[in-house]
Amino acid sequence: ITMTSTHWLMAWAGLELNTLSIIPIITKHHYPRSTEATTKYFLTQAAASAMLLFASTTNAWYTGTWDISQLTNQPSCVMFTMAISMKLGLAPLHFWLPEVLQGTSLSTALIITTWQKLAPMALMFLTHHSLNPAILLALGLTSALVGGWGGLNQTQ
Secondary structure (H helix, E strand, O other): OOOOOOEHHHHHHHHHHHHHHHHHHHOOOOOHHHHHHHHHHHHHHHHHHHHHHHHHHHHHHHHOOOEHHHOOOHHHHHHHHHHHHHHHOOHHHOOOHHHHHHOOOHHHHHHHHOHHHHHHHHHHHHOOOOOOHHHHHHHHHHHHHHHHHHHHOOOO
8 A cells, every 4th residue: 555655644544554464463472572563563653653644744734735746845755764663663763663573473573574664665765856855865874784783792
């Protein structure tokens, strides 16, 4: 739904379906750690979705259209970038990802780190002409550095 959408609300609904579809898979094992991982995943994704919905509403208020290709309002672009960064687990907003992955099985972690990232990446691709390339580059470099250092310093 998200990948083919041209309307903000349909893209948001697709992201929500993406989020809600993984929750039963995370809670498959009834351990306290998986319950904690599910709660952290849901709350973080819900906060990012609320920010994305607010960004799209603000943009629609300024532009008068709900079309994804019309992301022209600067505050909306910043909020959108933050929301997508949180959904993707990019470095400054990655606080939830290691803890969620630690509370899941290896196959579930693989799904979270690959399949669950396709819809937000598609939405970022649909709006790439409106986003600041310097900020995206900084987010990518920071994520690579923090991920590399985090992997080297991992003790568990």
